[in-house]
Amino acid sequence: MKDRRLRVGENMVTKRSIALLLGISGLTLIGVLASDDDASGLGPALPVEHAECTFFGPNHDNIVKAASRGFVGGQPASPMAQNSTATMLTEAVVAALPPVPPGTRTGSLIDPATTNTIDRYIFQAMATANVSAAPPTTDYEFIRRVTLDLTGRIPTASQVTSFVADTAPDKRSKYIEGLLASSQWVDKWTNYFGDFFQNNSRNTQIVRFPDGVVGFNSYIRNSLTSGKPYDQIAREMITAAGSNSYTQGELNYLVGGVVTGGPVQDIWDQQMANIATTFLGLSNLNCLECHNGRGHLDSLNLWGAQTTRMQAWGMASFLSHTPSPGRTPVTQGNNNIYYWSVTDNLRAADYFLNTLTGNRPARQPVGKVTNVAPTYMFGGQSPAPGSNYRAALAQDITADFQFARAAVNYMWAQFFGLGIVDPPDQFDPARLDPSNPPEIPWPADPSQPWPLQPSNPQLLNALAQDFVNSKFDLKALMREIANSKTYQLSSRYNGTWDPSWESLFARKMVRRLWSEEIHDAITQSSGIVPTYNMGAVYGSVSWAMQLPEPLSTPDGANGAINNFLNAFLRGNRDDQIRHQDGSISQALDLLNDNFVMNRVQLAKAPRSGLLATAAAMPNDQAVNALFLNVLSRYPTNAEMSAAMGHLGNTATRNQELENLMWSLYNKVDFIFNY
Amino acid sequence: MSQQEKFNKFVERYPHPHVTFFNRPHFTRRRFFEVVGAGVVGSYLVGKVSGADDVSTQPGAATQNKAKNCIFILLAGAPSHVDTFDLKVLNGVTPSNFTPTMVNGINWPMGLLPKIGGALGDICLVRSMHAWALVHSLAQTWSQIGRNPAAALGNIAPNIGSVVAIEKNVAGQVFPPFLALNSPTAVGNGYFPAQYAPFKIIPSTAGIPNTGNPLGAQRLDDLWSRIHELDDPLRTASPYGQPLQDYDAFYNSAKSLIDYSKNKVNQAFGYSPTDSARYGNTSFGNACLIAKQVLAADQGTRFIQITLGGWDMHQDIYGQQNPRGNNLYTMGKPLDDGVSALLSDLKSSGLLDQTLVVMVGEFGRTVGPVTAAGGRDHYLQQTAVFAGAGVHGGRAIGSTTSNGSDTVDFGWSRQRYVKPEDIEATIYSAMGIDWTTIRKDDPFHRGFEYVPFSEQDIYGPINELWG
Secondary structure: OOOHHHHOOOOOOOHHHHHHHHOOOOOOOOOOOOOOOHHHOOOOOOOOOOOOOOOOOOOHHHHHHHHOOOEEOOEEOOOOOOOOHHHHHHHHHHHOOOOOOOOOOEOOOOOHHHOOHHHHHHHHHHHHHOOOOOOEOEHHHHHHHHHHHHHOOOOOHHHHHHHHHOOOOOHHHHHHHHHHOOHHHHHHHHHHHHHHOOOOOEOOOOEOHHHHHHHHHHHHHHHHHOOOOHHHHHHHHHHOOEOOOOOOOOHHHHHOOOOOOOOHHHHHHHHHHHHHHHHHOEOHHHHHOOOOOOOOOOOOOHHHHOOOHHHHHHHHHHHOOOOOOEEEEEEOOEEEEEEEEEOOOOOOOOEEOOEOOOOOOOEOOEOOEOEEOOOOOOOOOOOOOOOOHHHHHHHHHHHOHHHHHHHHHHHHHHHHOOOOOOOOOEOOHHHOOOOOOOOOEEOOEEEEEOOOOOOOHHHHHHHHHHHHHOOOOHHHHHHHHHHOOOOOEOOOOOOOOOHHHHHHOOOOOOEEOOHHHHHHHHHHHHOOOOOEEOHHHHOEEOOHHHOOOOOOOOOHHHOOHHHHHHHOOOOOOOOOOOOOOOOHHHHHHHHHOHHHHOOOOOOOOOOOOHHHHHHOOOHHHHHHHHHHHHHOOOOOHHHHHHHHHHHOOHHHHHHHHHHHHHHHHOOHHHHEEO | OOHHHHHHHHHHHOOOOOOOOOOOOOOOOOOOOOOOOOOOOOOOOOOOOOOHHHEEOOOOOOOOOOOOEEEEEEEEOOOOHHHOOOOOOOOOOOOHHHOEEEEOOEEEEOOOOHHHHHOHHHEEEEEEEEOOOOOHHHHHHHHHHOOOOOOOOOOOOOOHHHHHHHHHOOOOOOOOOEEEEOOOOOOOOOOOOHHHOOEEEOOOOOOOOOOOOOOOHHHHHHHHHHHHHHHHHHHHOOOOOOOOOOOOHHHHHHHHHHHHOHHHHHHHHOOOHHHHHHOOOOHHHHHHHHHHHHHHHOOOOOEEEEEEEOOOOOEOOOOOOOOOOOOHHHHHHHHHHHHHHHHHHHHHOOOHHHEEEEEEEOOEEOOOOOOOOEOOOEEOEEEEEEEOOOOOOOEEEOEEOOOOOOEEEOOOOOOOOEOHHHHHHHHHHHOOOOOOOEEOOOOOOOOEEOOOOHHHOOOOOOHHHHO
């Protein structure tokens, strides 16, 4: 077990690597607090830690998750990981679902490989592996799943019944079109990209203030509403220049790369690391900006292991004509509230190797090189001196096929729970091309070469090509995914399931709903819609999915909704990522929180809303109404007879109706998307 | 060859970890969006717990077995050791209002930490500790799991508190075995089942929200049976997949809390202004207060982690610049108030003898004159603080050079730097847990060692604490 060959690239922190972390002797790491601005009402700045190469930290739980999958690096890990948590969770949720009544309409699996690009490659891979696909989703499963995935809402009861009754052969694709065209689609994906681009008013390094968040949020919302191509969004955010982050929302993306307590090179490094992660799926660039890949990434990333810090500087150099973003006070004399500006100085010197302090190891001349000119790593292009470097970078990136690959892969991971390359920010450019597989021994098993990274490399490339051909149309990408038979497979499975098949996507894995989706599902199904007034800048919203950032929502009558949303781990777009973990607090909230309790008592809403409407119906219709609105399905015979039994006593009938509604919010299949 | 040299050679031959795990994901702090749809880390699932057949231990490991409970205080950001627990007075540098005072041979900054200074009789300082790494997140995680987070099983390693929980948990207890106060980013339960996850709470005067229902306990019981009526038949009769046992570990724990009664829960988890004032009227103080109350309630909580962050003083560590930021005075006072009140209350209620209190940062800070920014930077040399559970207080184990730059006397039998792995072994030993245990129930069938390299006896408890 203690194979010497496996020592290469071990992450033991030796004295040498400590020296690298410290840099040349005399390095001082300076940490600075975020500015104090009580006047904004956001409270005093918390003590913060300076930015640094963080190998492990708040994301540790995600590493645990990835490590316990049914496969590793695109290769089945069976029998290593017999107990993949994704599989275990899916089986647990599915075990709580009612059996499918005979005669229920489902999707079709006729000629699966002919539907679209996705199905051609996925079903081919399944056939090669001799693995059967899960059955197709029933109409009930499909409508709930796709409505949640595309719009963050559950379908209404009438949407469910009319969809199920519809006999048109193309009803699924028509329904998908309706979702893509809806305003709720904009809400959800504005929220998603807000997470992705880390739009928040305050993080551990910088403050954007509510106006900045709203500006950034509006930019994202408007881009999605107008159907702006994704490459244009990328270009606009990379090249953004202007004087006011409140009014020019796209400035806020690069502002997010500002780090304090160090030289401007630290900012360029962080901005480039963010760009590489967001648009190329290459978070390892962040490591390479501190040190060469060799000795650190040798067993993690073949490309990274062969890449040097100098090359990483060559990328960061594209930002080197962009001085540190400036701050302008909103009110003269009060430096505590400000907006940001981002400008270029085309005559500035290229990335200077002249730092001894700051957040990263020292940067000193290498041989005769004192300044590093920009060179795009994956093509070797360099912009002409005096030209706009960021424009060149944006062009290089969006023209790079990896841009399309990363984008479709992130989207795939969002819809399927697992990237074709996973984790999706861990791309290894040296292992993507099926026609040119690596030949270097794999440290994990030196008898073999490094495996290809994507679980289905042909699919990834084909999907990326489709995205390019569509001119980077996000809706086209989602349309392609949602219409595929692969996406429409059930999470139920006939026969014994092997966790190593997760990477074949032979079955749909479940996911727990976001905080915002749970909140909005309770709101919509109960018919009791709150209003959250968050002041002049944030305005007021009724749906949690419309919140411009995860923030405290003063809730007036309904109690501490902020705690409810946080209990489901929506994160803070900074050092606490969105999680799907469960907790005792979540159970306590669904059982007892006023947000739920105010919607399951007739006394609280005697005349309108689901409960009041159901109470006026005969018992069996009432039960159907509750199930259809909350769970998007009819009760089974057993569920109906249990419910009818309780409703039979007129003295306690209304109370039992309340109990039923209340218990539906606490069922497994309410908070999971299956 | 000295013991330290032998240890260094061992570590070179067997880098920690000793086996690479292929394609370990490498996450940066900046990946903050949720990308993956599924794959919740076992948190909704109750997994199988190893039986006696599924563990192995080494013969001859004799535990101290003195503590029923443990309180682990993580000083996140890494406090300067030469200004606190290993005071080194440097003329023109150390502020005179630190009032260095000799207490039983311990040089203590009485001006900075007067109340803890008064409690030194209960405290044993371990001054011969070295961290492994100078990166905050890496070292903080290392401290909480007692092994290299980049290790093969470091990926899925549970928090020390989760190991204590799995060993000490008794079915039917009301409170979760592992409580984490002011620790939202604390390491979780790794591959262990859900009920050993840290129960993460931010102290609030009202206690834990929603432990009672506005409609009353009877109505809640009705609801509980309705839920099970709907769900249970489905699970046992499911034709799809394997129906697992109860997935709702959290619901069961929630019900325990609810049944215990909202008032009693919030007596332990809430607090009065008077009590809060005694602990310094800070969030940290409130966490210490709740820790004491929860242990006093004796309802199943055995390990409590408290995080006090803000020690990363790269600039103006003595608070002399303008405007002042975080400095030793702003951090020292909450620490002093909270820890001293905690020790005092534990002692007067008889709990201190059965509670091991451990206080440690993720590394130390540079020594000698401060930097140009007026602060101290990351440094491997550090001190760990122990009290309770029969630990022999009023002294220090190990000692450092005149300026605190390195250890000169290791002070314990292994004659080398104390490491986070040894702290881990110490906690287990104190609580009667065999630190040489290897569990066979990890998902990769490699064997999960409570303390790494236990078969080679590389790390172990600091028995001198009780000597």
